[in-house]
Amino acid sequence: MRKYVPKDNVQGKSYYTDRFWVAPRVPREEVSDAHFTGVVATLGALAKEAHVELGQLIVHIDARDNIAVIKALKEVCGYTQCSEQSAVDYLAKDGEFELFYQLLNVNEAKRTRVVCRIKKGEAIESIVPLFNSANFAEREMFDMFGIKVNNHPFLKRILMPDDWEGHPLLKTYPLHGDEFASWYEVDKIFGKEYRDIIGPENRDPAKVDRHDTKRFARIGYEVPFGTDISEGETQKEIEYSETLLVNYNKKESKTLDKRR
Amino acid sequence: MQVANKLSPFFENLNFERDDNTMVINFGPQHPSAHGQLRLVLELDGEQVVKAYPDIGYLHRGIEKMAENMTYNEFLPTTDRLDYIASTSNNYAYALAVEKLLGIEAPRRAQVIRTMLLELNRVISHLFFIATHALDVGAMSVFLYAFREREFGMDLMEDYCGARLTHSAVRIGGVPLDLPANWLENLATFCDKVEYELEHTYEALLTENRIWKMRLEDVGVISAEDALNWGCTGPMLRGSGVKYDIRKEEPYELYAELDFDVPVSDRCDSYGRYRLYMEEMKQSVRIMRQLIPMYGQTEPQLMAHAPKYISATKEDIMTQNYALMQHFVLVTQGMRPPKGEVYVPTESPKGELGFYIKSEGEPYAYRLKCRAPSFFHTGLLQKLLVGTYIADVVTIIGTTNIVFGEVDR
Structure with a gap:
């Protein structure tokens, strides 16, 4: 059975729970x-x-x-x-x-x-x-x-944009934003018709796309060491910057009085 | 009438073709004197500001939301990004709030180190204020001199924790590291240097400077009553004649034992606040000098002993099974503070930085509210700017010393 996830609070939850644990109270x-x-x-x-x-x-x-x-x-x-x-x-x-x-x-x-x-x-x-x-x-x-x-003199959104939908600090609002948030910038800058071309905004910094071999390792497609993974592509030489290394590790350590 | 299309959407319903004589101008969010991402909509009658509307949120990263989704220790480095000019003050304010909730106290050596770091950060932040404020007003050389001293302060921070801007130099329950060799000597040198330069460079250049006085005197005047009403704290409040310093009135850390004065100015204007910042730096130097001999009299313990909440020392973790188990649980699950709510104010360089934490006994804070001084000082702009001239707008933004990391959070 799939684990039940409550919809009314989607915030981070403890992975480990002890049902006999009673939290103490600040006096x-x-x-x-x-x-x-x-x-x-x-x-x-x-x-x-x-x-x-x-x-x-x-x-x-x-x-x-x-x-x-x-x-x-x-x-x-x-x-x-x-x-x-x-x-x-x-x-x-x-x-x-x-x-x-x-x-x-x-x-x-x-x-x-x-x-x-x-x-x-x-x-x-x-x-x-x-x-x-x-x-x-x-x-x-x-x-x-x-x-x-x-009777507030100017009740208007302050941190989020005026045309934003949803209220971010509600417990029902996910950390990485909802459906509206993922399309907000695409819709606003390019228009709804560009949704298919651009795709939703990815707000999860830890997201790993297993098919993206440019930025990530071949997760899920691992092969034994030494196997040819070029798939017919010719290898390009990597161009490195020409900047010479600067030796910052001078013998003398920094002290305040000598750096006038 | 504005024509809205996809590339130039409506920002505001601002009417640019007006029947009266006023003009609406947009200041920021990329103005170099806006100290970050401040957008200010000003309605001008001639050169006089009739209405000011600060628009914020361009640096909103949802730090309070992140706090609800991170364990207490995970969140600590995020607090660096609030007031990034003086990161340790944020780390400390957060750590202190959690410590109050847990009911633990940092050991004496950690307290000495923390107080030193807090005051060092205050000096760094105030030097930054002097530098940018002077630059805004037009005194270029002060900017360069102040940044030189600030570099020395940041070198000290770097020697201590390895980072120059996002320090994370405080932990819940103490500090992670002891002071490195020669650090106290360097701090003493820094104190001498700052004190000398304050008197012989900044004050010599600015205090009696005719242009500086003309630009600052009677600009950004706010009465004591208004300052309290608009939620001003720190130098903004003391600059209006209200002698309230949280370090003195509600002492935390070692401030109750230390001998220092709280400067107050009843001028209520930018010049008074400038003098206040200078005086506060001198007091910080005085505090740091008192702390240097106190360090030697402390035991070497750095983190509080509270096995339920705080990991043991590295040595214990590596040698004792129970400490290792405890550490494993704390790292994988996070500490579980008791249920309760706490609001802890601290005197950050900008004003009252407080953390309200509501705990439901889970490893994640149920709600964390960061009371940032700059947020309220930005709100004050809609009162402070009205009636002033456009040339003074930049001075007034400078004198509030707002940092957008903590305004938008």
Whole structure:
């Protein structure tokens, strides 16, 4: 029987799996720090769950409250910088995206991560009115995951071309690109009618074409040593470059003070 | 109206025949002063920029996607290609994030070496900044002098790890190699050389230079509030008067033990940032000088002892069966960190370089997000360029010190 390959997550997977292996967890601590306790108290019921993981506060919230929470963090708790904003694809497992906002309090040198989850196809409200740094970050999230951001000033693809199809960081998107990606440049530069002549783009650097004897060894067509493999072709002399070898290996080793 | 055909497709819906007096020009992506593949669409009213739209993605290689398809150790050399001016900072930021996740700490000697390499990379990167920024503004000779010193710094990197640009000089859990013979002496010479040249060449040439001051003063002004709001970090933030250096505020590695100052400028303009870069190099030299005697007081261990995650030393692998088995498993399957998420910020030469790693207990990261400082500094251009003159555009791009390897990832 052929091995089952899940279609909803085509990312790299461990070849060796042990079904009795239970992965340990990074310890989640109670919120005990004075500053973090204040943050959780300020958010009140808006924070569904809060814990400290590796020194940073993680607050889980409802995705609809994201503006209210981040506004409170900015205006009351002094989180004046949004360092990063992005998403994690949990579509295969839960049918949801996990979004996170990484915030920094410059005065107290504290970091808080606001985490919320949205279902597939749902949109999130933009936090650009609060943090302009989210402008590019939310565009990147839209580009990479296809998550729509409501009221974003300029929601457009940022890293991929405008006419690209598919969202590369989804777990369903293969590493070497999909069907669209392999024809994108051929279609765009030459036109669809040239597809047969040029062929799809090969994005796999490790690909070995066993019939290509120019660049690769005769994989699959190996013959005993000394067998004639010319197949009737006459051997051409290889032309080498005329450049003389330069002797870089001078006796003296390089030292800084002698190289003035 | 543009006519789109197969050879000249629409890039943007830009209207070139406009009723108002503004003109739209396209800057890049192959402009020599764009510091990489930056395409900038500028709307000009006369010589004044009315609207700026940075278009990025010309160097997008999907590094975050690759991280999801590689084991943790396999991915490390890929981080070289982020900020390729100071590769070790990227290697280190990534290694530190994974170490936090694993809950291990590098041995003391590795910490000394890493901190030295980080500061050496900071000097290399800042010299590169001075060189290219001066070249953009028109000071050709500074470019040549700064590249001369940068060569010496890169020679030191080469002596240590064999590579000049893509170092991979840090491993998860430590460093791969001990320092070669005479390296510390060479580093001391380099420190003296840089300090001397900073004072007698660059600052002598630039700081009081009338043209340099005219081109840089009051250009690219950004207030502290805006700098925070737009996600500026590193010299861009400190150049606006916010004294926030991750090495000081959230110390990692040996920075808590080292004695150094965090320079701040409240000028908020390009000139202030230039002075800041110069001062930071002096502080880096100061840090490296303190580290040189610390090296001798350390034990020779280079990699952390954590058999579940880190291979043993070569000697152990070759002599002890269990170490060999462990090494085999780690090489063929990769380490499996515990489940959890971590965001670790580090102060790279460009600003806050952070790695967010979400682990599901697999040998492959479930999600890796690289928070690159240049990405946000590029976003800032759409605010910073508005209202300036076309002649200052190149200065402002230069002063943000963006590197497209980490903008596009």
